[in-house]
Amino acid sequence: MTTVGWILNLDADLELADPAGFAPSARLVQQTNALADRLLQSANAASPQVRHVRLAPDSEPRICQAWCATPRARAAAQAMGHELPQAPSLDVIQRVNHRAFAAGLEVGLPGAAFVTSTQQFDEVMQSANPAHGWLLKRPFGFSGRSQKRVTGALTDRDRRWVEASMVEYGRGLMVEPFVAIEQEFALHSWLSRDGDCLTGQPTQLVTDAAGAWLRNEPGPDLHDHEQEQLHAAHTTVARALTTAGYFGPFSTDAFRYRDAKDQLHFQPLSECNARYSMGFFVGLANQMAEWLHRN
Secondary structure: OEEEEEEOOOOHHHHHHOOOOOOOOHHHHHHHHHHHHHHHHHHHHHOOOEEEEEOOOOOOOOEEEEOOOOHHHHHHHHHOOOOOOOOOOHHHHHHHHOHHHHHOOOOOOOOOEEEOOHHHHHHHHHHOOOOOOEEEEOOOOOOOOOEEEEOOOOOHHHHHHHHHHOOOOOOOEEEEEOOEEEEEEEEEEEEOOOOOEEEOOOEEEEEOOOOOEEEEEEOOOOOHHHHHHHHHHHHHHHHHHHHHOOOEEEEEEEEEEEOOOOOEEEEEEEEEEOOOOOOHHHHOHHHHHHHHHHO
8 A cells, every 4th residue: 555645735725825924823724634634534535545644754655745835835844854746836836726827718607707906896897797796706715715705786895805805815806706506526637747637537526505625526417518518628727737837736626507597507617726626536536556656
């Protein structure tokens, strides 16, 4: 059995928003540790031929990995006498995880836009009146964090949140019509430097009411045309990541939703995560030998 030792910095997106100033609170550490425990349980259950553990000073894993190879993750590994594998630069990791990157691929939700000023924000908000309001997402976030749903006129508090988003937190906002999501899906891959993509099987993403991860389930009920759209969007992301100089783990999220007329639609790309994600080892359960080889 192969042992993989992990730096599980599940709060990496917050570090990417502010690499120099990020310092997790005790509460955040407690929350991410609990989530990391559930991740390890899921990974070990999905791939019993691999043993996934937290990296420790006295451990000797065959492979060392980080959820996301940020400076804090590298420093944490080095403090325990370990080295993480080569990874893209911080600049590249920031750029491809920023919501503007996926938004620029133009396969997002109809009516959505990434804005970088309050003027652009107001123009988007005035251009349409979605039935269920808007969902605002800051450039970096995880497990439903850094998001705000607004309906009707913005309150003063909403406006202050928007204005702060333009100068901090990665600068900008993803503005999306809020839709009634019925099912969420994810596709996971390991991307080589040359663009070769080891891609797993689609999974269904199960979250709580706040959008936080509960589990990934294999074998979702996807129609043929949804499978095609999901893989096409994933391929588009893989090519863009390679062009940007990224290599390593990534995933794309998708969902099925109903519009105001109760018509069902499939959105093939809702998020791009250029790092590991919670369902990675469920999606690649049958390709663990190849993943190990590539590491």
